[in-house]
Amino acid sequence: MSLHKSLKQKSSLVRRRNVLSRAERIKRLKEDDRWREGESSVFGLPKVKPAVVSAPSRPAKKKEKAPAEGAGEAAPPAAPKAKK
Numbered sequence: 443m444s445l446h447k448s449l450k451q452k453s454s455l456v457r458r459r460n461v462l463s464r465a466e467r468i469k470r471l472k473e474d475d476r477w478r479e480g481e482s483s484v485f486g487l488p489k490v491k492p493a494v495v496s497a498p499s500r501p502a503k504k505k506e507k508a509p510a511e512g513a514g515e516a517a518p519p520a521a522p523k524a525k526k
Contacts, residue, residue, distance in 0.1 A: 462492055
């Protein structure tokens with residue numbers, strides 16, 4: 443049976459927001475050196491693109507390392523099975 447969408451965990455429901463708050467926009471403008479303290483007004487702020495949030499990365503699969511050439515002996519080939 444599936445889980446009702448209202449009962450899902452909040453962490454799985456986190457999405458990218460389209461609109462930033464005024465404080466977030468001012469912070470973003472300061473980072474881009476587009477905000478002048480005391481000179482700029484908090485009204486009529488320029489548009490600011492929201493930060494791009496990337497999906498959590500999956501852990502990379504470990505690849506088996508091939509033995510280095512000349513380091514140790516190679517495994518002998520498997521012996522053929524005897525027929526009865």
